[in-house]
Amino acid sequence: MERVSIDDLEAEPVDPDVHTDRRDVAEPLNADHVAITRYVLEPGERFSASIHAHVDQEEVFLVLEGEATFAVRSGADGSEGADSDRRELVVGDNEAIRFAPGEFQSGWNDAEERLVALALGAPRETDEIRISSVPTLEDGDVECPDCGRGDMRVSPDDTFECPDCGAVLDLE
Numbered sequence: 001m002e003r004v005s006i007d008d009l010e011a012e013p014v015d016p017d018v019h020t021d022r023r024d025v026a027e028p029l030n031a032d033h034v035a036i037t038r039y040v041l042e043p044g045e046r047f048s049a050s051i052h053a054h055v056d057q058e059e060v061f062l063v064l065e066g067e068a069t070f071a072v073r074s075g076a077d078g079s080e081g082a083d084s085d086r087r088e089l090v091v092g093d094n095e096a097i098r099f100a101p102g103e104f105q106s107g108w109n110d111a112e113e114r115l116v117a118l119a120l121g122a123p124r125e126t127d128e129i130r131i132s133s134v135p136t137l138e139d140g141d142v143e144c145p146d147c148g149r150g151d152m153r154v155s156p157d158d159t160f161e162c163p164d165c166g167a168v169l170d171l172e
Helices: none
Strands: 021-024 035-041 051-054 058-065 068-073 087-091 095-099 104-108 115-122 129-133 152-154
Touching: 058 068, 068 095, 087 095, 104 129
Parallel strands: none
Antiparallel strands: 021 035, 035 115, 051 104, 051 129, 058 095, 058 115, 068 087, 068 104, 129 152
């Protein structure tokens, strides 16, 4: 058994331009099979910088305080463009939302008050991440430059690679 106070954990933002208070709860609990992350998002901050899908992991977001807005779209089959079926959903206090493996999503705080939420992912480790859109880019859509697939795989060296034809996308 392990016990931890989340307030005692150090904030570890993946990208300070996206969010500032992200705390990994799974590691100090020695949780081997589930990822647990607590986020405190100020207005305008995001859970992640992209609309993405974990092909090998389901995710649950539990809103503890405030409201989260999620952009969502269908599965990672690459058959349609990134925004072909995009929609937004709002999740409020004491509500939860689940994303199955392969479902594209990105959440942020679009309200005027802070957002506190837990993100749970199982299994804990995820090796197959697909990106369909990066909202902070001028043209946020991510698609294969060769075959036009509407999402790209994040490779181990953090490049974007087409899962169909292997082409590499350079976002710079």
